[in-house]
Amino acid sequence: MSRLNTPIRNSLAFKVIVSTLLLSLAVGWLIGSVLNSKLSTGIKEVNLNSAFLEARSTIYSVQYQILIAQGRSGTDMTTVVKKIISGVTNLTAEKSSREVVLLRDPANMIRKYNYEMTSNLVDPTSVPQGLRERVQKGNDLNWANATLKYAGATSVPALVVGREIDLPNAGRYEMYLLFSLVDQNATLALIKSSLLLAGFALLLLILLVTWLVLRQVVRPVRDAASIASKFTRGDFSQRMEVTSKDEIATLGNAFNEMADSFEKQIARLENLSRVQQRFVSDVSHELRTPLTTLRMASGIIHTARFDFDPSVARSAELLVAQLDRFEQLLEDLLEVSRFDAEAAVLESLDFDIVKLIERSVADLATVAQEKVTSIVIFSSDHSIAIQADIRRVERIIRNLLNNALDHAEEKPIEITIVSNESDVAVGVRDYGIGLDSNSLTRVFDRFWRADPSRARTRGGSGLGLSIALEDTRLHNGELEAWGSPNKGTHFVLTLPRRAGGSIQARLINLEPKDFKG
Amino acid sequence: MTLVMVVDDDQDLAEMLGIVLTGAGIDVDLVSRGDEVLEVFRNNPPDLVLLDVMLPGLDGIEVCRLIRAESMVPIIMLSAKSDSHDVVKGLEAGADDYMVKPFRHPSELVARIRTRLRRTNADLLGLLTLGDLAIDVQAHQVSRGGKGIALTRLEFDLLVALAKEPGRVFTRDALLSEVWGYKHSTDTRLVNVHVQRLRSKVEHDSERPELIVTIRGVGYKAGVMGGS
Numbered sequence A: 001m002s003r004l005n006t007p008i009r010n011s012l013a014f015k016v017i018v019s020t021l022l023l024s025l026a027v028g029w030l031i032g033s034v035l036n037s038k039l040s041t042g043i044k045e046v047n048l049n050s051a052f053l054e055a056r057s058t059i060y061s062v063q064y065q066i067l068i069a070q071g072r073s074g075t076d077m078t079t080v081v082k083k084i085i086s087g088v089t090n091l092t093a094e095k096s097s098r099e100v101v102l103l104r105d106p107a108n109m110i111r112k113y114n115y116e117m118t119s120n121l122v123d124p125t126s127v128p129q130g131l132r133e134r135v136q137k138g139n140d141l142n143w144a145n146a147t148l149k150y151a152g153a154t155s156v157p158a159l160v161v162g163r164e165i166d167l168p169n170a171g172r173y174e175m176y177l178l179f180s181l182v183d184q185n186a187t188l189a190l191i192k193s194s195l196l197l198a199g200f201a202l203l204l205l206i207l208l209v210t211w212l213v214l215r216q217v218v219r220p221v222r223d224a225a226s227i228a229s230k231f232t233r234g235d236f237s238q239r240m241e242v243t244s245k246d247e248i249a250t251l252g253n254a255f256n257e258m259a260d261s262f263e264k265q266i267a268r269l270e271n272l273s274r275v276q277q278r279f280v281s282d283v284s285h286e287l288r289t290p291l292t293t294l295r296m297a298s299g300i301i302h303t304a305r306f307d308f309d310p311s312v313a314r315s316a317e318l319l320v321a322q323l324d325r326f327e328q329l330l331e332d333l334l335e336v337s338r339f340d341a342e343a344a345v346l347e348s349l350d351f352d353i354v355k356l357i358e359r360s361v362a363d364l365a366t367v368a369q370e371k372v373t374s375i376v377i378f379s380s381d382h383s384i385a386i387q388a389d390i391r392r393v394e395r396i397i398r399n400l401l402n403n404a405l406d407h408a409e410e411k412p413i414e415i416t417i418v419s420n421e422s423d424v425a426v427g428v429r430d431y432g433i434g435l436d437s438n439s440l441t442r443v444f445d446r447f448w449r450a451d452p453s454r455a456r457t458r459g460g461s462g463l464g465l466s467i468a469l470e471d472t473r474l475h476n477g478e479l480e481a482w483g484s485p486n487k488g489t490h491f492v493l494t495l496p497r498r499a500g501g502s503i504q505a506r507l508i509n510l511e512p513k514d515f516k517g
Numbered sequence B: 001m002t003l004v005m006v007v008d009d010d011q012d013l014a015e016m017l018g019i020v021l022t023g024a025g026i027d028v029d030l031v032s033r034g035d036e037v038l039e040v041f042r043n044n045p046p047d048l049v050l051l052d053v054m055l056p057g058l059d060g061i062e063v064c065r066l067i068r069a070e071s072m073v074p075i076i077m078l079s080a081k082s083d084s085h086d087v088v089k090g091l092e093a094g095a096d097d098y099m100v101k102p103f104r105h106p107s108e109l110v111a112r113i114r115t116r117l118r119r120t121n122a123d124l125l126g127l128l129t130l131g132d133l134a135i136d137v138q139a140h141q142v143s144r145g146g147k148g149i150a151l152t153r154l155e156f157d158l159l160v161a162l163a164k165e166p167g168r169v170f171t172r173d174a175l176l177s178e179v180w181g182y183k184h185s186t187d188t189r190l191v192n193v194h195v196q197r198l199r200s201k202v203e204h205d206s207e208r209p210e211l212i213v214t215i216r217g218v219g220y221k222a223g224v225m226g227g228s
Helices: A012-071 A077-089 A128-137 A182-233 A246-303 A310-340 A351-361 A365-370 A389-409 A436-442 A465-476 B010-025 B032-044 B060-070 B085-092 B105-119 B153-163 B173-179 B189-200
Strands: A098-104 A142-149 A154-167 A169-179 A348-353 A375-379 A384-388 A411-420 A423-430 A478-484 A487-494 B002-007 B025-030 B048-052 B075-079 B099-100 B128-129 B131-134 B141-144 B148-151 B169-171 B213-217 B221-222
Touching: A012 A077, A012 A154, A012 A169, A012 A182, A077 A098, A098 B032, A128 A142, A128 A154, A128 A169, A182 A246, A182 B148, A246 A310, A246 B010, A246 B105, A310 A465, A348 A351, A351 A365, A351 A375, A351 A384, A351 A389, A351 A423, A375 B010, A384 A389, A384 B075, A389 A411, A389 A423, A389 A487, A411 B221, A423 B169, A436 A478, A465 A478, A465 A487, B002 B010, B002 B032, B010 B025, B010 B085, B025 B032, B032 B060, B048 B060, B048 B105, B060 B075, B060 B085, B075 B085, B075 B105, B085 B099, B085 B189, B099 B105, B128 B153, B131 B153, B153 B173, B153 B189, B153 B221, B169 B173, B173 B189, B173 B221, B189 B213, B189 B221
Parallel strands: A375 A411, B002 B025, B002 B048, B048 B075, B075 B099
Antiparallel strands: A098 A169, A142 A154, A154 A169, A348 A384, A411 A423, A423 A487, A478 A487, B128 B131, B131 B141, B141 B148, B169 B221, B213 B221
């Protein structure tokens, strides 16, 4: 699962949700603001129209009432005007939603009467100067947005509509109606907040839907990834669950088909490998039984060879020697096939590698004598305990020694053994014909021989060094070769001292000290 | 005369083995099928059995188990496989020793047979004790509280080898040389399997042995009850 726990910002779900969020925010904001501005414009227009209608009718009715009052003589005009004005303000139910301001036109020079007044203590400066000038010039209704100021210092936004009227005996006056916009603004605010709320709810809905869709898509994808990674780790029985008939099911089916085909292929290969191993094992058994009979027979003939004619006696010797070689070849081939089938297993136990090497050298003493050479051991310690497969280590040592003996050219062979806490290294050096750089790369190849033109003096299967290399690898060790023409060769084996360990250091230099250039 | 039963399905090899053994002064009884072994064995009990692993009729390992169920006769398995798996299976079925085909020399086979037939510790007299075990070397008998314990000749030899020097730590190599007669063999599976089998017969609890104690990384020693 570790590979699935990627940072959130890399997950598909996160990417989709973020882009959905941004996109719906942009679209929602655009639609919301357009809607908001249309609605507020409309509302303002309606308000303005009704204010005009109201102002017009109010002003006409005021003029009409004044005309009627003028007809009756002896009436106090001031009282009449006040009455009319207060009547106007009382027309609507809502208090102070409409105020009246009556001002004298600055061009009116009649100072005898002053009818200037305001309703409900409205400050006369609430009427903007610009509007007054327009009203003084024109004959029709004019309007402006303004702030309705009361003497009590409270002020509200308002729409001011007004025109000039003629008052009898008092000249031209400006009459203004001030409509409070508190209600309208409250409506606009309500619309705005409703739009915001609706937008927010819509956004949540979109996110929820996205998340649900993602869950349906991403979960199967995650499952597929998890199953695929289990598959990679070797559990070939893993399959995806297919319950629907959608694209995810197609993915699942495709994956399962792939898995089936994989499993079949692997089973086929495993079967092939089993057949191969079985074949090798059978061949081994079938060959060994007649070989046993042959060896016993040749042994008896060999034991009795002194009773025979010299040529027959020599033949008996050759027979025994070649049977040895044949058997060695069979053993080596079997071992190689075991390595190829990865069927080789380590059987580690504790032993003393110095003692093992001394014994191997002692076993080869007669061969060394025949070759007119000697094997010298230089060891840093009297005994070095290691944990390894003793049969394989012995085989590595024997193969290295046999190889050295084959090419020693009557010069002594040196074995160096060095160890530290964790590793042990064994160097096998001869001063014989040596190897050139071309040969060095091939020295561990199967059936490779250093010099084909050179007559073989001893048997050997040609598999010894390659088996030694495989044995070394099985121990997590290293086997390296150095050689120089006519300077000899140097093989260095390094093994961890504990089974399952790995090499920490190179204890012996591959290139010998005596070699320069 | 010593009688050795040779069980091998390969006629030529069986004949050759016969020639070699007869030449060494040993009588030979040849059997070629696994399922015929028991009958011949009962009619004419041999001193030793040479048993091939792959046999027609009945598998060699199974035959070994059947013989061991009714006799303590020494058994040497002949195997064409040196793979540890088969060897250990044979030893666990009750074989005392095994030889991997092909053998080096006829004399090697004869030597192995003689080792298994010889009376080891013939010079040792009297009774040995190991814990609550009484070992009568001459009579080849082991008993606990007067009750006899049946051991194969090899198991007996292994027990005597350890018990005659209690407290001495034997390496596996030393035991191989002392009991099996191998000069320098490195096959410790033989020792491990037989120690295991011996323990299952003589220990009170073979999971926690007190008589035959493992010394890690070295080998085994005969422990004394109550000692460490």
